[in-house]
Amino acid sequence: MAVYTEVPDEALAAFLAAYEIGDLLSYKGIAEGVENTNFILHTTTGSYILTLYEKRVKLDDLPFFLGLMEHLAANGLACPQPIRTRDGTTLGTLCGRPAVIVSFLEGVSVRRPEVRHCRALGAALAGLHAAGSDFAMRRPNALSVAGWRPLFEAAEAQADSVALGLAARTRQDLALLEESWPQDLPGGVIHADLFTDNVFFLGDELSGLIDFYFACTDSFAYDLAICLNAWCFEADYAFNRTKGQAMIAAYQAVRPLEPREVAALPLLARGAALRFMLTRLVDWLNVPPGALVKPKDPLEYDRRLAFHRRVAAAEEYGWSAVAG
Numbered sequence: 648m649a650v651y652t653e654v655p656d657e658a659l660a661a662f663l664a665a666y667e668i669g670d671l672l673s674y675k676g677i678a679e680g681v682e683n684t685n686f687i688l689h690t691t692t693g694s695y696i697l698t699l700y701e702k703r704v705k706l707d708d709l710p711f712f713l714g715l716m717e718h719l720a721a722n723g724l725a726c727p728q729p730i731r732t733r734d735g736t737t738l739g740t741l742c743g744r745p746a747v748i749v750s751f752l753e754g755v756s757v758r759r760p761e762v763r764h765c766r767a768l769g770a771a772l773a774g775l776h777a778a779g780s781d782f783a784m785r786r787p788n789a790l791s792v793a794g795w796r797p798l799f800e801a802a803e804a805q806a807d808s809v810a811l812g813l814a815a816r817t818r819q820d821l822a823l824l825e826e827s828w829p830q831d832l833p834g835g836v837i838h839a840d841l842f843t844d845n846v847f848f849l850g851d852e853l854s855g856l857i858d859f860y861f862a863c864t865d866s867f868a869y870d871l872a873i874c875l876n877a878w879c880f881e882a883d884y885a886f887n888r889t890k891g892q893a894m895i896a897a898y899q900a901v902r903p904l905e906p907r908e909v910a911a912l913p914l915l916a917r918g919a920a921l922r923f924m925l926t927r928l929v930d931w932l933n934v935p936p937g938a939l940v941k942p943k944d945p946l947e948y949d950r951r952l953a954f955h956r957r958v959a960a961a962e963e964y965g966w967s968a969v970a971g
């Protein structure tokens with residue numbers, strides 16, 4: 648469930664009075680998602696998403712996220728567009744929480760992506776990188792390599808209670824990645840969390856990207872590495888090279904990777920898997936009493952790491968010099 652804040656009818660009506668989105672017909676809480684409180688609103692002018700930001704989203708970051716969504720939507724990307732009030736503001740307050748209304752995107756996410764979905768995702772990711780290239784604001788990636796050691800230290804003592812040997816192998820991965828993390832790759836705005844639940848399809852057509860609350864300024868190839876992790880492994884943790892190939896080729900049809908990005912891909916993919924393993928591990932070990940949200944399994948990413956450790960070259964992810 649993701650309705651942490653209950654919103655009384657009167658409070659909602661007062662909040663909506665500042666907008667020109669028609670009369671409210673109905674609204675209901677959205678169960679999916681774990682970070683924020685989301686409602687779907689149906690009004691006489693259409694459907695909208697109302698989000699109340701809960702504690703994990705920093706208030707200072709909201710201008711970046713909202714500005715970015717506006718910028719990307721203005722550049723033709725199918726993403727939620729923050730709706731402005733009559734006074735021209737996008738960020739308001741509802742029930743003591745920062746709150747926004749964004750446009751509703753049609754479509755459904757796919758649980759088990761197929762090759763065609765991976766291809767569509769590759770093109771959309773490159774489109775996002777292109778659409779964000781002239782966005783003026785910056786937000787450093789707090790969950791890049793410098794952010795991993797504090798996460799590891801918070802989990803190290805209990806890591807082996809989750810899987811035997813997890814602490815030792817994570818320690819080794821972390822040391823290697825800290826030493827060799829690729830620097831100064833081409834970069835700009837990245838989504839940084841483009842998992843299947845954040846991508847909508849209508850039939851075979853990709854219809855929208857959501858959840859920009861990890862978006863930041865970092866290397867483009869790292870974003871691709873995150874997507875290879877999230878989309879191209881099978882249920883048995885075998886990497887599906889055909890899916891990787893489809894994703895990378897579609898990405899490169901819009902923005903060809905530079906040779907240094909290709910060379911860095913194995914390390915970037917390994918780092919991306921470590922990042923999600925660590926955030927999941929910390930959450931797994933710190934489930935608040937009475938929590939209604941089930942934490943995500945860190946071992947799904949420990950298993951991906953086992954694959955990445957054996958990879959020697961980008962070809963093993965499906966990259967090839969000849970576009971295919």
Ligand SMILES: Nc1ncnc2c1ncn2[C@@H]1O[C@H](COP(=O)(O)OP(=O)(O)OP(=O)(O)O)[C@@H](O)[C@H]1O
Nearest residue numbers: 677679680681682683685696727750751752857858
């Ligand atoms: N603009 C939108 N259009 C249509 N549906 C949306 C939109 N934004 C959010 N949703 C719906 O709300 C759900 C939760 O949104 P979102 O993923 O942003 O939540 P969250 O709390 O930030 O969760 P998490 O970070 O865990 O994914 C989505 O799975 C989707 O069903």
Ligand SMILES: N[C@@H](CCO)C(=O)O
Nearest residue numbers: 840842923926927943
């Ligand atoms: N996509 C992240 C959750 C944060 O949205 C994960 O699967 O660990």
